[in-house]
Amino acid sequence: MRYLFIFVFLITSAIALAATPSYQEAGMAVFENPGDVSNSIYYIALIFGFTAFILLISKWRNLLKSLLYFLVFISIYYVLIPFLSFYGIIVAALLTIMLVLKPNWIVIDISALLLAAGVASIFGISLKPLPAIVLLSILAIYDAISVYKTKHMLSLANSITDLKIPMLFIIPTEGFNIENAKDKAAYMGVGDVVIPNILIVSAQHFSNSPALYFIKYPALFSLIGSIIGLIALIYLIEKKSGGHAGLPFLNAGAIVGYIIGCIIG
Secondary structure: OOOHHHHHHHHHHHHHHHHHHHHHHOOOOOOOOOOOOHHHHHHHHHHHHHHHHHHHHOOOHHHHHHHHHHHHHHHHHHHHHHHHHHHHHHHHHHHHHHHHHOOOHHHHHHHHHHHHHHHHHHHHOOOOHHHHHHHHHHHHHHHHHHHHHOOHHHHHHHHHHHHOOOOEEEEEOOOOOOOOOOOOEEEEEHHHHHHHHHHHHHHHHHOOOOEEOOEEHHHHHHHHHHHHHHHHHHHHHHHOOOOOOOHHHHHHHHHHHHHHHHHHO
16 A cells, blocks of 8 residues: 555656646746755755754644644745746645535545656756755755654654645555544655656756656656665565654655766766
């Protein structure tokens, strides 16, 4: 069942890569100088700050839910702007209303897919490969520490799961009930999909290497490396239950794959 996350990752990568020209044309790059390594530090600081803030207000569930629903609405609308212009607000509103009134795993996964692909594409065109590699390396270390040492990422994941918002991909088992987060299901954080895809999109956007059909070699091998890392992660989870850090596996695969792709290309 967990191996279906490979399909989720591939779909996200395909959408992110396909959306890149539209985001570039719309001028949606986050940083003016995509080659500046300090951009990665700003991104990491934002993640640290957001995580700390969520953990701080997690005791006030209604406030937390309202804030996260608002952020989901704004994010989906922003992601859809290049494709639907102002009308993206209608799709964003409909998805947010469905999440609030009648959440189910399909709505959550569709919303998470839109967010993951859009964010990966936007930051992929905002960071050249070197800053992206710095970002992936630091976040892989942070993920490992926050899961195995401080364990605050596990607390955050539990809070997010209970809130039923698109910060996790869900693959349900038979009899799964979204109203009971303790039911058996497989979960994967949206960040585990977004972060390695930033390098994949960056490699596609900034590389001058030859392409195999539509995808350039550094991006292709970065994608292959990410999938290998994801398979290794799933194998570990099936052998040893409990929460595991995904980014060390996926990011390492993405970085190694990118290097191989640059050598070959």
